Amino acid sequence: MKRIMWVLAMAIPGTTFAQLADSAQRVVRMQGTVNFRDVGGYKTNDGKKVAWGKVFRSADVSHLTDQDLRVLEQKHIHTVIDFRGVKEAAAAPDHLLPETDYLLCPAGSDSLPGVAQMAAVIKKGDFLEKFYGNTQYLGDRYKPLFQKLLVLPANESIMYHCTGGRDRTGMATALFLYALGVPQETIEADFTASNVYLLPMNKRMFQGLQQNTGLDEETIRKALELKPELLHSFFSAIKGKYGTVENFFEKELGIGEKERAILKEKYTN
Template sequence: MPNKTRVNAAAYALAAAALLTGVCAPAAAAAPDAGAHHHAHHHASHRIPFTAAQVTAEDDGSYRITWDAPGVRRVVVRADGRTVAVGGSSATVNVRGLPAADRQWFDLVPDRGEGLHLADRLVKLQGTVNFRDAGGYRTEDGHWVRMGVVYRSDALNNLTDADLAKLQRLGIAVDYDLRTASERTSGPDRLPAGARHVVADVLGGSGAVSTMPTSPQAAEQMMVGAEKYMVSGDTAKTAYSSVFAGLVEDADGSLYHCTAGKDRTGWASATLLTALGVPRETVMADYLASNDYRAAANAATLAALPPAQAAIYKPLLDVRAEYLDSGFDEVAQKYGTFTAYEKQALGLDSRELHRLKAQLLEG
């Protein structure tokens, strides 16, 4: 398919998804590259003994904290300077009665090795549904991606003043806007004072929708084509290169987003996590989580449409494993390995990847 046709198809697919998202906006995979992480810390000391750990904020204001730390006998959970729970090498604990906070952090302190500093991945704001931390994942070689450094989100034009104050307290310093010119015009970002806005237009066009799919299968193919364009399209490579150049320079307080926070943003996160050494199944789980975070908004959008039309448009609102798989397929087809994609498409050499990992990995 000629490149111009491909960018138009990608623009139609993602702009259609963005258009639908705005209706109810809140006020075969590439084989793992054996050498893809030759620049990673192959001889990791596994100083962090946790093989799994997660914080989940419950609807009743409590927090569920789970972990696995083989070989550890005791883990102390601390919050706000005090011990709130204690468990063994593998446990699930519930913590209640903590005071309200912008974001509740927990320190998991094992009786040997280094601890973890974790929070619920979702940052709750009034004007977004898919604003979340890009970190909190374990890499294949035993490191962990730091939380509280890089964030991903859906559109920021509906942020309230309270949201902006919260983001300023969280230290958001730079916003990489992956949207088209028409999206930026119709819904300009609201940012905390002092935050820098960087245009990184993945599609490089207006994103105007001149045709819509006429069947669910056609909608699915549009999304697959859009995913492939995000890997090898010229404007996509330029946009993602600018994002990664910024992260390499200074990742702290960085945010990247599109309209729904699932497709263009989803590939940005998939690329970042893969470059850091996070295993593919974890990358996929992070990508698919948009279906959970966007569930209510997507359901409201589809409920407002006639059933036949809703069936056609549902693939545009979803994230699906086959979409992300098609992106990794494109990497394998066009570049051979993920390492080659990092270098040729994103301009990331081993030195820059080392700088990125130094900022974002711990342990």
């Protein structure tokens, strides 16, 4: 943990690092996955804080151990949203508690490039910028999550994930925190923190891509690392299509002013 905090301190400006200095509380240590985090604790614009222990994000959870499942039970995580594609999820099924309310939301994920296509995608450039700027699948992918959040029992928690827990999961977290009134700077800090929490996984992935594509690791890293500008593209694309983020929430997610008030009541204190 000290190593993670040191890297965060070096990589993130002080104003946003302060929001991530609680990693000892935020990161959930799991044996079978990484980037499993509590989304709580962030300050909102109206002086409140996002509630701890209610909403969690993660990378692939197909290899959770029995000890990990006990952690899920302790944290009352019996509702799980999976943003992976159909084939992606079938190849590595979630390992969850019995009778978990599990929902696959694969919109837009079945067309993502595999390793074989990544060389061409990286060489062409702007892959992540285009991915974050594509609003086509956002409603279908994220509406189920927000509808679950509205009705989640007070004594229950929810977890959502994809494979790396960074892009599709990062968008979901950005939308959730935005809905609660968390400042954009904080949202971006939480988003880019995946670069640190996924360091071991990223290193293996970059080395694998290097071997399969012939590109150097630095080129691959620069093409795939998370940057605040990606969220700028994300929210700008939403505003470009819907006028405001609030209009998007209402039209695509079923979250109008009344529903946002419910979310704030349930998930801030």
